[in-house]
Amino acid sequence: MSGGVCRRVLQAAGSPPAAPWTGCSRCRLLLPAGPNSGPRRGLSVPGRATMNVFNREMKKRQKNWAASLRDGHQYDYLRDEVGSRVADRVYDIARTFPLALDIGGGKSHIAEHLNKEVVERFFLTDVSEKTLKQRRPTEIPTHHVLADEEFLPFRENTFDLVVSSLSLHWINDLPGALRQIQQVLKPDGVFIGAMVGGETLYELRCSLQLAETEREGGFSPHVSPYTAVTDLGNLLGQAGFNMLTVDIDEVQVHYPGIIEVMTDLQGMGESNCAWNRRSLLHRDTILAAAAIYKEMYGSEDGSIPATFDILYMIGWKPHESQAKPAKRGSANVSFGDLSKIGQPTDTKP
Numbered sequence: 520m521s522g523g524v525c526r527r528v529l530q531a532a533g534s535p536p537a538a539p540w541t542g543c544s545r546c547r548l549l550l551p552a553g554p555n556s557g558p559r560r561g562l563s564v565p566g567r568a569t570m571n572v573f574n575r576e577m578k579k580r581q582k583n584w585a586a587s588l589r590d591g592h593q594y595d596y597l598r599d600e601v602g603s604r605v606a607d608r609v610y611d612i613a614r615t616f617p618l619a620l621d622i623g624g625g626k627s628h629i630a631e632h633l634n635k636e637v638v639e640r641f642f643l644t645d646v647s648e649k650t651l652k653q654r655r656p657t658e659i660p661t662h663h664v665l666a667d668e669e670f671l672p673f674r675e676n677t678f679d680l681v682v683s684s685l686s687l688h689w690i691n692d693l694p695g696a697l698r699q700i701q702q703v704l705k706p707d708g709v710f711i712g713a714m715v716g717g718e719t720l721y722e723l724r725c726s727l728q729l730a731e732t733e734r735e736g737g738f739s740p741h742v743s744p745y746t747a748v749t750d751l752g753n754l755l756g757q758a759g760f761n762m763l764t765v766d767i768d769e770v771q772v773h774y775p776g777i778i779e780v781m782t783d784l785q786g787m788g789e790s791n792c793a794w795n796r797r798s799l800l801h802r803d804t805i806l807a808a809a810a811i812y813k814e815m816y817g818s819e820d821g822s823i824p825a826t827f828d829i830l831y832m833i834g835w836k837p838h839e840s841q842a843k844p845a846k847r848g849s850a851n852v853s854f855g856d857l858s859k860i861g862q863p864t865d866t867k868p
Contacts, residue, residue, distance in 0.1 A: 570691050572744065575646075575669065577792040578689050582647035585788035591653075594786035595626065598685055600770065601713050601829055602628030605684045608711050608833065609637060616680040620644070620703065622712075623668050623686025627655045635659055638680065644668070647788070669696060673703045683712040685829075688745060689792065697758035707838035710760065716746040717767060717828030722816045723780055727800075730808035734801065744793065748830050760834025762841065768829045773822040777809040780825050 585591055606629050609616075617639045621629055624643040641661040645651050651663050666672050668686055681700050690696045700710050746754075751765045774780045784790055800808075817823050835841065 572793055573689055573691055574792045575667065575689070575691065578788075579646050581785075581790055581792065582645075582788035583649045585786055586647055586649035586653055588786060591786065594783055595628070597770065597772070597787065597827065598625060598628045602684045603632045604768065604829075604831070605629050605682055605711055605713050606632035608831065609633060609680070609682065612709065615639065618642070618678050619680040619682065620673070620678045622671070622681065622683040622700070624654075624682075624684075625650050625686075626653050627657055627661070629682050629684050630657045630659055630661060631655050633657070633659060642673075642678070644671075650788075671699045671703055675702045676705050677703050679705055679708050681708070681710045681712075683710075683714070685713060685715060687712060687714040688716060693746065694754055694757060697754055697760075701759045701834075701836055704836040706836055707840060708836045710832070710834045710836075712832050714746065714830050714832075715827060716751075716830040717748055718826065719745050719828045720825060722812060722823070722825060723777070726777065726808045726812040726815065727804075729811050730804050734804045734807055745828075746830065748828070751830055751832050755832060755834040758834070759836070761837050762833075762835045764831075764833040766831050768831065770827045770829055771824050772827070773818065773824050775822060777805070777812045777823065780823070 585594065588594075609629075610633075615637060619638045619640070620642045621627075621644065623645055624630065625645055625647075627643060630638070630641050630643065635658055638659050641657075641659050642664060643651070643654065643661050644664045644666040646665070646667045648665055651665060654661070654663060664672070668683075669690055669692065681704055683700075687693060687696065697710075704710060748765060748767045752763055755763050755765070774783070812823050813821075
């Protein structure tokens, strides 16, 4: 990436921006990463203390460890699938985006499904240095920036499109992160994101809680807390987006047993990284959880399911050209008349 591009796009700050990288089947658990030296704007909510649920430095270590695995590509199946569904939503918008940003883009899981007719130039960010080094080649000119999702180092009104896939569920202050995304978008720019949420991994959560209660007399959190789909619309609206769309997909993956579930989550870099997590599980507790998992959720073929609720969101930055709702009371048709549509009318001879 040229120095000129950096100066135009990276937000001005007292310290220099993070240096970009040059040269332009199974599942596992979820974990966090550390803060970047970039500017920390938009993270705190007025009148409320900044949330600190996840250990971001740990998440970065987890993602770097997962990216260093020799067979790490076999754990990309969920990111590849969700990345393709985010790309489909980009194709649904009939326009070309000159400059786009992928937040927490990893190995280009979204960009590899797009082409130059849709996105002319991409900025790909991730908190994990090793993950960025394993990015996949795409036909779109791509600039890679080592940056934390919580502290975006870009100027306001820079990007025509911002996308994110399976990254925002590790953000400590999601409202603040959404405000940053809204700020870096140009007016009439669009944000398309996907994150894990809802009742994700409820089978694993329930099995571990029941096993710990039985064997140890109480339980600790082992699965990360997730955002509810009912909250996303309010969060996007509070961040300044309009013309909102929120929907949810359920993705279910089948595994031989609970060890494979936890191993794949670890290989994805998705182990729990909440500050209140319990780092170790007793062997007896794991064996009990495995038996409970199979008994409560097992399939006839002996496999066990792991459910991922994927929350999709689309929001637009306001612009005067966008359609606006009519003023209250300006309707000239009553809702009561809708029931009469299609009914024969009385006609006099």
